Amino acid sequence: MGVLEDRLPENILFTTVDKFLNWSKKSSLWYMLFATACCGIELMQTGASRYDLDRFGAVFRATPRQSDLMIVAGTITHKMADRVKKLYAQMPSPKYVIAMGSCANTGGPFYKDSYAVLKGVDRIIPVDVYVPGCPPKPEALIEGIMKLQERIMEKKTLVKK
Amino acid sequence: MDAKQIYQTLSEKFTGRIKQFQENTHPASVVVESDAIVDICSFLKRETELEFTSMISLSGVDLKDQGKMLVIYHLGSIRHKHKIALKVELDRNNPHVPTVEKVWPGANWYEREAYDLYGIVFDNHSDLRRILLPDDWEGWPMRKDYVYPKRYHTWDV
Amino acid sequence: MTENSKGYFKKMLDAVKSVFTGLGVTIGYGVSPGREVTQQYPEVKREPYDRFRGKLFVDINICTGCTACARICPVDAIVLKTVRDENKKLRPVVFDIDNARCIYCGLCVEACPVDNCLYFRKEYEFSSYSKDELISHFGLGELPQPDKPAADRPSPDMPAQAGPAKDQPVQGKTDETRKEEGK
């Protein structure tokens, strides 16, 4: 929101405007099609016919420039980690991150013995919601997105925090 | 042709360069001199009775206790439906072996992989770079004495 | 009409025809949708099948502290610490399952020698805002100290075999069964 952000006093008008802004943000969570491993297939299946993520206003975009939400679906290796940072930086604000599955949460199966895997995507970018599962069921991912929507609704944009 | 016959054919053709025949592995393997590997491979590919049309796989093995490294070539023939493994023993401190990329172009990537993970140098290889790990990675991770790094770039491993 | 242009029109006709064949399939679904595919998730929830591997739970009161699960776990998601109580029984004082690291492979459930001790529930909606919340703690906690009142016990549903509060914790006999970390 640029110059107006965090500047306005709390009153009925501005809180309503804030609510409206949040509502529009939450209802158009365009997620980046960013799948690295197994969870990517579940992400695809969540977006496809049976679970139909479009119902939540979440549509996939192929580029970070058009997306609000990055669903980190799958293992992030050290070789990939720099790219993830770059992709995150390329996304316009406000931006959110969901860590989907054990690999993105903590490194999951590769936590103990692998030398090449980043142990949790939160080591390089901030994460809003952690969705457990290996891979999570599509329902679980949708629940994670709903949880993120709840959090977006609580946020204050224009009003002073 | 079964493995024993292949071994006999090879030992007749390449006297003194075939070291050993191991029957108890599956498929049976022939240990050969490392500098003869290209000749042997092209012979195996061209000879009509053998015709090993494709290299199935190439693996490096670290035998730390014996101070050796192995390169194992699994070869298969589509026409004759036989398989064999060729083994080359290398010095662990300075593993060098000629490339078989000219015989089977598919070997290119397998050799890069063995270089990446074990540090085995394939002489005369056209493009010997790391393939799986980042270029600035240090060490040969599949070796038995590899110590996991603590940090990479700006984050903890 | 030349031979060439004839081919051109034939190709065009083919393209149009095949597009309409394809459209026929989709229009068919428009007319009679067949079986319903989309699930209205938050409103209608499909019950997972009986064998569904959801969140991992442990019935700590029947856990014998054998550590079979922690040993088989390929990712060290189970942290199990036991001490011997006065009856020489192993008591799981710490039993943490890191759901963020668990890979839901089911090896631990198979390894568990006690029936219904370690089991999967059909629960899968437990995403959270923080990673710490994803660790479930089941451990019974340390044996109560003699000078502490019973209300300070870490777990309210203490099992019977834990003994009365006056008992001393068996020092020096602690079984450090948790796997060595960070090899």
Add this chain to the structure above:
Amino acid sequence: MAVVDERFMDLNMGPQHPSTHGVLRLLIKTDGEVVSRVTPYIGYLHRALEKIAERLTYPQFTPFTDRLDYLASMNCNLAYALTVEKLLNIEIPRRAQILRVIMAELNRISSHLIAFGSLSSDMGAFTPFLFGIREREFINDLFEMVCGARLTYNYIRIGGVAQDIPDGFIDKTKEFLDYFPPKIKEYNDLLSYNAIFIKRLANIAVISPEDALDYGVTGPNLRASGIKWDLRREEPYLMYNELDFDIPVGRGEMGRVGDAWDRYMMRIYEMEQSAKIVRQCIDMFQQGDHIAKVPKVLKVPAGEVYVRAENPRGELGFYLISDGSTKPYRLKIRAPSFANLSIVPKLSGGVMIADLVAIIGSLDIILPEIDR
């Protein structure tokens, strides 16, 4: 200073690109439209599975094979189990064998459905993708019923399978077998024989049989080049020698033998055959154990084996060296996609950039097994 070739520019495709099927990066040298050289950069998903295998016991590694080729986890489980069993030298109960074949073939269908769907969406048709996923969900349900997971099954174990099938599984599978074959006709109407689709794929990236063998290309990609080679036939494992099924071979129906369309069509044909195999297996069902007697602490006799199995993407091989302990000494994974991808630089000289997407899609590579 390096000399810059002014005729060409470098273009990066990936590692985050929807049509590279994962985290593949292609460095393309192009004059704008026509590709002069492609250099694949892999390893963005290198998770050190081979190293992990050396540090875990044999049963503990089974869940990791799920993550090898996650579209065909059952097949990967199977190949790994076969490898260890070869050294253990144990007999697998008949019922377990039948169950294994059913799971492997169902998984082959669901894997090919993704191949079909993703190729179509790469070519700009989104509907077939949704159709593919719809049928895949049916199979996912079957798998969830039998083992409790939708993608990483960990079902086929050393010695047999994890659990016997639950009640109602056979009926549901039969329902699927009635439901699925008519859908293939739909796919053909919708996509396979669509003139635009054919134009995009026919005569593109022809792999000659010699090249295919030189580069170690296997699976449907090899068969599309006209070589009838299927490990289920050539080196029968489990009970494949008792089953009646055809091995489709590329005939160059729409262009030349071994073009992208042939490779695509192989998968459609194979889905039909797999459905046929599952049907036969259900008829062969018999009572018995689902797993052989395997000691709890598994010590595998010392030895060396290379065992391979026909995966949806080609020949998956495990080269296992055991030193007689509970952990493998060395486990080399020979992944089919690794070899299949290595032919891309050879194929893509002189093609259009848009065709490059078709090449990658028609080869049906999957990155986790390339990078391991």
